[in-house]
Amino acid sequence: MTALVKAGIGALVLGAALVAAFPSGAQEVPEVALQIEQNRFQPEEIRVKAGQAFVLVITNKDKGPEEFESKDLRIEKVIPAGKTVRLRMPALKAGSYAFVGEYHEKTAKGRIIVE
Ligand SMILES: [Cu+2]
Numbered sequence: 001m002t003a004l005v006k007a008g009i010g011a012l013v014l015g016a017a018l019v020a021a022f023p024s025g026a027q028e029v030p031e032v033a034l035q036i037e038q039n040r041f042q043p044e045e046i047r048v049k050a051g052q053a054f055v056l057v058i059t060n061k062d063k064g065p066e067e068f069e070s071k072d073l074r075i076e077k078v079i080p081a082g083k084t085v086r087l088r089m090p091a092l093k094a095g096s097y098a099f100v101g102e103y104h105e106k107t108a109k110g111r112i113i114v115e
Helices: 002-014 016-021
Strands: 031-037 040-042 045-048 054-060 066-070 075-079 084-089 095-101 109-114
Touching: 031 045, 040 095, 054 066, 054 075, 075 084
Parallel strands: 031 054, 045 109
Antiparallel strands: 031 040, 054 084, 066 075, 066 095, 095 109
């Protein structure tokens, strides 16, 4: 919070120079795209770094809803048809974390490989 306040005051004083020094994306976490199409995940395997939070950006291209579910991660989130949902993921330990599309569990399977 203090840094934000300082940045705000600095921006008033320094204007564009400060904006250049602190690009807006600097504090964002990495995003990983995941699509649901024909009741499958694409890609079915996601690789991320251990200890690094990230945002899973899930787009459902199908005509019906799907539920992203991971028992390993204790996440359940419905993705309505045609919508994109952003799921903030915590920093994970190295390992393999399975997920499924609960509404089409036979075909919609994937895993997050953390290394
Ligand atoms: Cu569920």
